[in-house]
Amino acid sequence: MEDENTTKEDNSISRRSFFKITSVALAAAMSFVLGIPLVGSFVSRAKTIKNKTFSKLGLISSIPVTTKQDERPVKLNFIKTKQDAFIKSQVQENAWVVKKTEADITVFSPICPHLGCRYAWHPEKNLFICPCHNSIFTIDGKVVSGPAPRPLDTLPVEKKEGSLYVLYERFKVGVPQKIVIGD
Numbered sequence: 001m002e003d004e005n006t007t008k009e010d011n012s013i014s015r016r017s018f019f020k021i022t023s024v025a026l027a028a029a030m031s032f033v034l035g036i037p038l039v040g041s042f043v044s045r046a047k048t049i050k051n052k053t054f055s056k057l058g059l060i061s062s063i064p065v066t067t068k069q070d071e072r073p074v075k076l077n078f079i080k081t082k083q084d085a086f087i088k089s090q091v092q093e094n095a096w097v098v099k100k101t102e103a104d105i106t107v108f109s110p111i112c113p114h115l116g117c118r119y120a121w122h123p124e125k126n127l128f129i130c131p132c133h134n135s136i137f138t139i140d141g142k143v144v145s146g147p148a149p150r151p152l153d154t155l156p157v158e159k160k161e162g163s164l165y166v167l168y169e170r171f172k173v174g175v176p177q178k179i180v181i182g183d
């Protein structure tokens with residue numbers, strides 16, 4: 001009788017152990033499977049950032065200085081090189097440059113943060129105006145009026161041997177935060 005009870009207890013323990021081991025293994029397998037895309041996205045984001053290339057905008061000395069009395073932002077074209085895995089592509093882009101001094105240079109993305117149209121400088125009003133829904137910005141990128149949810153987006157710049165370089169990035173439109181979504 002005692003033997004029979006011991007055997008039943010043994011069976012129940014081994015069943016419990018089996019379920020315990022199986023559920024631990026299952027949980028481990030699931031977290032592994034779910035974890036792969038997560039790790040993948042971190043790796044690909046790191047790769048994207050690493051592959052970003054600054055593009056040459058031009059000689060700093062050739063960019064006109066803007067003053068309060070004479071506001072003169074300039075739109076500069078440049079060639080953007082993009083490297084995706086083994087494929088290298090080049091496209092023409094542009095950006096708005098505001099140079100107050102050699103040391104104080106701001107480069108704005110040419111894309112309106114409302115819904116992505118390209119805005120322009122209107123010298124007769126000394127304002128940037130977007131033709132799509134009439135968002136209006138100062139030369140410093142601040143919103144004067146219109147539906148734009150945030151100021152104009154600034155782009156990272158580098159100065160090297162007298163030249164100005166820009167890191168072209170694209171940002172999520174229609175939201176108050178500046179969120180990078182690509183290059």
Ligand code: FES
Binds near residue numbers: 130132146
């Ligand atoms: S896209 Fe510029 S105001 Fe709407």
